Amino acid sequence: EVQMVESGGGLVQPGGSLRLYCAASGFTFSSYWMSWVRQAPGKGLEWVANIKQDGSEKYYVDSVKGRFTISRDNAKKSVYLQMNSLRVEDTAVYYCARDNYYDRGDFDYWGQGTLVTVSS
Amino acid sequence: DIQMTQSPSTLSASVGDRVTITCRASQSISNWLAWYQQKPGKAPKVLIYKASSLESGVPSRFSGSGSGTEFTLIITSLQPDDFATYYCQQYNSYSRTFGQGTKVEIK
Numbered sequence: 682e683v684q685m686v687e688s689g690g691g692l693v694q695p696g697g698s699l700r701l702y703c704a705a706s707g708f709t710f711s712s713y714w715m716s717w718v719r720q721a722p723g724k725g726l727e728w729v730a731n732i733k734q735d736g737s738e739k740y741y742v743d744s745v746k747g748r749f750t751i752s753r754d755n756a757k758k759s760v761y762l763q764m765n766s767l768r769v770e771d772t773a774v775y776y777c778a779r780d781n782y783y784d785r786g787d788f789d790y791w792g793q794g795t796l797v798t799v800s801s
Numbered sequence: 802d803i804q805m806t807q808s809p810s811t812l813s814a815s816v817g818d819r820v821t822i823t824c825r826a827s828q829s830i831s832n833w834l835a836w837y838q839q840k841p842g843k844a845p846k847v848l849i850y851k852a853s854s855l856e857s858g859v860p861s862r863f864s865g866s867g868s869g870t871e872f873t874l875i876i877t878s879l880q881p882d883d884f885a886t887y888y889c890q891q892y893n894s895y896s897r898t899f900g901q902g903t904k905v906e907i908k
Contacts, residue, residue: 692888716897718897723904725888725900725901726837726839726845726888726899726902727899728890728898728899730896731895731897740895740896742896743802758850762897767848770850776844776845781850782895785835785850785851785854786833786834786835786850786851786891786892787835787846787847787849787890787892788829788835788845788852788890789856791844791845792844792847793844794844
């Protein structure tokens, strides 16, 4: 069974940092791009970042460029999101998702999400 | 950046109704479009990918069509489990953009 489990969310002050974790299982992790997608409370979905199978390519939505860094460890079947200089508007549930970058362009498996709250 | 516009934002319907949701892209995306269903407190679930391909396990009452800039999600006979929010999502190179969502409510 394909599964993604996120962790690392919590309450952080504006300007602070947080690192999110996503542990994957049930598929050949090293064969897939992976993405982070977020959803602010009561709002729609926003793609945040993705990373190629070997980590050699990484892309970000403009609003997080220079502040967030996506990375992965294929040996641990994990993907990470380092979030620095956090803003109130970064408050959201962050989902880890398997990214069908080449053949379908969609996200076919998602984790349950982890809540990040940026507030003073 | 490619913008995705869904309509309507909210839709009131009854069980058994035929429901149509439209998604418009700000520029051509060929058939690189997916549709998701999301229920409160849950992760989204993909229904349709590449505009018209039905995801495995998704009921056949869901269908998608379109190409270029205009896309449609149709639910042929709305069921109680279908009351949810639906999102379209485009894929253009590395970037992804979602529509703002369509909430399907009970009439």
